[in-house]
Structure formats: C-alpha cells, structure tokens
Amino acid sequence: MGALNWSVRTVDRALDGETVYRELLAAEPVAFWLDGSLTDRAIRRVSVLGTTLGPSAEIVVRDVGDGDVFAELNGLLTERVGEPPAELDGLFNGGYVGYFGYELKAVTGGAVAHESPTPDALWIWANRFIVIDHDRELTYFVTVDEAGVGDDWLDRAVQSASDWWMGRVDVPAIARLDLEAHLEQDRATYLAGIDACRVALEAGETYEVCLTNRVRLPAVPDPFEFFRWQRATNPAPYAAFLRYGDLAIASSSPERFLTVDADGWAECRPIKGTAPRDADPDQDQLAAKALAEDEKTRAENLMIVDLIRNDLGRVSEPGTVHVPQLMQVESYRTVHQLVTTVRGRLRSGVSAVDAVRACFPPGSMTGAPKIRTMEILDSLEWSARGVYSGALGYLTLDGRADLSVVIRTAVLTPDGTVIGAGGAIVLDSEPVAEYDEMVLKATAAVGGNAAAEGWGR
DSSP states (O other), rough: OOOOEEEEESSSSSOOOOHIIIIITTSSSSEEEEEEOOOOSSSSSEEEEEEEEEETEEEEEGGGGGGGGHHHHHHHHHHOOOOOGHHHHHHHSSSSEEEEEEEGGGGOOOOOOOOOOOSEEEEEEEEEEEETTTTEEEEEEEEEEEETTTTTHHHHHHTTOOOOOOOOOOOGGGGGGGGGGGSSSSSHHHHHHHHHHHHHHTTTOOOOEEEEEEEEEEEEEEOHHHHHHHHSSSSTEEEEEEEEEEEEEEEEEOOEEEETTTTTTEEOOOEEEEEOSSHHHHHHHHHHHHHOOOOHHHHHHHHHHHHHHHHHTTBBBOOEEEEEEEEEEEEOOEEEEEEEEEEEEOTTTHHHHHHHHOOOOGGTTTSSSSSHHHHHHHHOOOOOOOOSSSSSEEETSSSSEEEEOSSSEEEEETTEEEEEEEEETTTTTHHHHHHHHHOOOHHHTTTHHHTTTTTTT
C-alpha cells in the first residue's frame, strides 16, 4: 500500500450539512453524516460527511464470527501512511467512519448470546469527505487517494454543494404510533425483568443492571427524511446518519463514549441522569438542582464512573486516570443531564482502537461489574441489541478517535425500524418509573412527543 495523498478545496463559509448530503451523497450506496452542528456545549462544532469511492474504496463489514475486527482496524490504520495537511489539524483528516455493535462484547470479554440481523461492525474508509467547521465558518472538501485520483470529485463537489437547500420536515408515520403496542417485551415482561435484576442485586451478583428493550416498528419509506425529522425534534451533540445499502442508522445520541486526542489522552463522558428543561427559569433551575441531588441518580453515575476508571486504567499510564468533572449538570436545549468526565493518558504503544476495545461495550449500557452483569442481561433480554448500545464515530489516520454511545437511535431497513431503550436498575429503582423512563427514551428517538403535539404540521 503506497503513501497517501491529500487534496483539499476550501470554501470560506460553513455550508449547510443537509444540502451537502443531498447534493453529494444521497445517491451513493454508502454515506455518512456525523452532525456536530446541533451541540451547544462543545468548544468547536464540526460536522463530517462523506463516502468511499474510486480504486481505494473499502468497507469493513464484519460479524462476531469473522474474527477480531478491532485488531483488523488497527492493522489497516497502521498500513496507511502519509502526512495529513496542516489545515485539517485537530479535525477529521481521513480514516474510518462507522460503528461497533454491542454483540462485539464477545470479543472483549462477554459471551455470544444473540445474533444480530445487522452487521456487528461496519467501517467505511473515508476517502471522499467534507469537514464543516461551524464555528470558524470554513468548509473543507477532501480526497485521500493516489495523486490526482479524486480531483474530478473535488471540482464537482465544491460546485454542487454550495447552494442552500431548505425543505419542509414532515411527521413520519411511526412517530404517531403507540410505541408501547410495539415493544418486544411488553409491560408485564419488562417489569418481571426488573424484578429479576433486583434478585441479582440483592444477591450481590451486580450493583447496577442496564436492562433494555426493543421497539419494533414498520419500515419508513425514506430513512434520510426520518433523520431530518429526528434531528429537528430531538437535536443532540452526537447526531449521526449512516447508510450502507438498505441499512440506515439515524442517531440522536447525547452521550460521548470515548475520544482520544493527538497527545494520547483518552476521555469518556458517561451520562446517568436526565431531566426535562422547563420554560419557567425558576422551575428550570429547580429541576437541575433536583437532578444533581437525586441520590439514586448519583449512585448510578458513581458506579459507572468506577467501572470506566477501571477500563481506562488497563490501557493508561499509571496515575493518569482521573475524574476532572464528577456528576455535574449540563444543560442542553431540551434536557438537563448529569455528566461525569473520566480521563487517562494512554500508555506508549496503545492505540485509539486499543482504548476503544478496553472500554467496550460502554459501561453506561451494561452496568457493573461489566462481565457478570452482561451475563445477567443475556438471560433477560430476548434479542440482540445490534447497533444499539455500541459505539459510533470515527477513527483517524493520525491516531485520534471520537465515538458516541449508540442511544436514542433508530436502525432502519426495508424489513422494519428497530429502536432500543432501557435504563439502569439499582436496588432503589421503582419498577414502574423505570418502565416509563424506557418508553420515554424510545419515544424521544422517533420524535413521538413532537408528533403528538402537532409539530411540523
């Protein structure tokens, strides 16, 4: 494999991500949009869109039985050498975009329990992509290939994606459905699962169990139109749309799984605790205060923090794992959330993919201790989680990574739409409240509350 060559065209404004996707990527069989325009907390808001084309086009599609995809990606990233251009420093500068599905837990210490109908791993070699820097008002069109191979694509891309597109967002039919009628495990079954979790908790087998359920809905005629609805009604820092043939993933995740920066610092930001915003400023402040002081929520958060400290500790330099932010309320457009930050400096020779593997699956989606709790979950849940509960984002050529926890996400195929939802069960959990929270989270993923209120009519 020869040295890589970067070609870059720069536009002196931040283009509209939806327009770029429609004009350049909608007709491609494989495409992605990591949408950073909707977050109001990040220091720098960046979106990345792209595909894989030309002689070097590649898509890594793997299931658990195909071997160790983490090791495979490590090898592929190591093989590809070159010097990314300076203007892309700190941004996505080439690499793989995709997801690790939850069933890959079988590669990281868990067991094979359920088989997912969707690939357990899907990673796109991004050799044609667009980086939109929303804060610095710049857009970069980039090819990574042999010299001159992608120049025609660059010229066409810059010309076609510069017009602004704006259209009506229609309510998808599935957003009007009664989601409880489409649960894989109905109310009685899910409540029985919570009771089983409590038995394991009382026996000391686990301290926290993230019990999940699936909502199985009809297929949508246009997955991208569904994503437009989702991002309009449930904006999120880690919004993402990924398409591979007939498979599409529409995510409105608020949670960071793991980032690794250029200096080898790894960071996880687990969320345990969510409360809706209130239009009245005084009530809104009280809601944030109540979230911060809720004993059950704080207990959930602390147990996951301890688990993540252990995960990061296995790949970090001794003494570097620390918690710079412990259970602080962060306020977004629609919700308050209780967020903790855990950081560690990776040891020499440990790659970003190694760090992902050490922390996978996300502890906030399993419970603690991780291995035993996953065994309990395997016995209580009826089907594979698939993409849900995994990690989605990018792995760069220069050793960085940025991945979200796959929650508030719809997996769309011609056979139907599947949404996962759940919650952390601890000894203080109130079963009915946990069931209601699970349904509420599923509803958020389809914008169901907005549909009920007549949004978009």
